[in-house]
Amino acid sequence: MEKITILGAYGTKGSHQETSSFLINETHVIDAGNLLRSLDEDAAHIDTIWLTHSHLDHIVDIAYILDSYFTLRSKPLKLMGLPETLEAIQKHFLNDYVWPDFSKIPLSNADAMTVVYEAVELGKKYQLDETTSIEAMKTVHTVPSCGYIIRKNKTAVLITADTYKNPLLCETLKKYPEITALVLECSFPSSMKDLALESLHLTPSLAEEEISCIHRPIKLYFNHLKPVFIQQIKKEIYSTSLLKDAIILDDGDTIYF
Ligand SMILES: [Zn+2]
Numbered sequence: 001m002e003k004i005t006i007l008g009a010y011g012t013k014g015s016h017q018e019t020s021s022f023l024i025n026e027t028h029v030i031d032a033g034n035l036l037r038s039l040d041e042d043a044a045h046i047d048t049i050w051l052t053h054s055h056l057d058h059i060v061d062i063a064y065i066l067d068s069y070f071t072l073r074s075k076p077l078k079l080m081g082l083p084e085t086l087e088a089i090q091k092h093f094l095n096d097y098v099w100p101d102f103s104k105i106p107l108s109n110a111d112a113m114t115v116v117y118e119a120v121e122l123g124k125k126y127q128l129d130e131t132t133s134i135e136a137m138k139t140v141h142t143v144p145s146c147g148y149i150i151r152k153n154k155t156a157v158l159i160t161a162d163t164y165k166n167p168l169l170c171e172t173l174k175k176y177p178e179i180t181a182l183v184l185e186c187s188f189p190s191s192m193k194d195l196a197l198e199s200l201h202l203t204p205s206l207a208e209e210e211i212s213c214i215h216r217p218i219k220l221y222f223n224h225l226k227p228v229f230i231q232q233i234k235k236e237i238y239s240t241s242l243l244k245d246a247i248i249l250d251d252g253d254t255i256y257f
């Protein structure tokens, strides 16, 4: 069985909750919501961050792993993402106003800049190591966004990241029978469906509609709960027949697929 570690599981920071990050292998992560506390000095070995979108809870630790481990790095940090995501980071985050533009700062240990950007092509398989590949899938959010399919050996997991209902989800699951696990976001309780629509997130009842098209066994995980609603969302998930066997992820958990 293959696995991925959850470095941060929640939809915003709480007193004991960290935001979205997944460790794919020793050098690749999806999103940068919580890299420093979870990885400590190992964060210096991360060389590629696959971004789902530009919201702060998914990018914040880019700033701190660059600042804290700048002198330990011997390779640039590669930021992969949709062109609009990379543009947002360059314009509004690593722009010399909010934080230094590390794409203009050379590494002290190598003949390269500290950060490089590369656009992700939707639907293209990128090989990360001998057994692992990653592929981006378009999602439905308030800014351009994507989820990722991670394949390890013959099995795969689909991580949607922030999304509202997305017709591509079922199409993708039908197309790729090797996907044995799904990490779906669930940000708000079902009573807040108007806010979910406005912010393009899911609730337990929207998630139930979303997965009703899946007609094969699949391990279902939920992440991105907003900490203030954890108890309510858990109660709703566990009392919904289609969702009741799902696992609600916490920081440090492992996804098996
Ligand atoms: Zn988010």
Ligand SMILES: [Zn+2]
Binding pocket: 053, 055, 141, 162
């Ligand atoms: Zn978001």
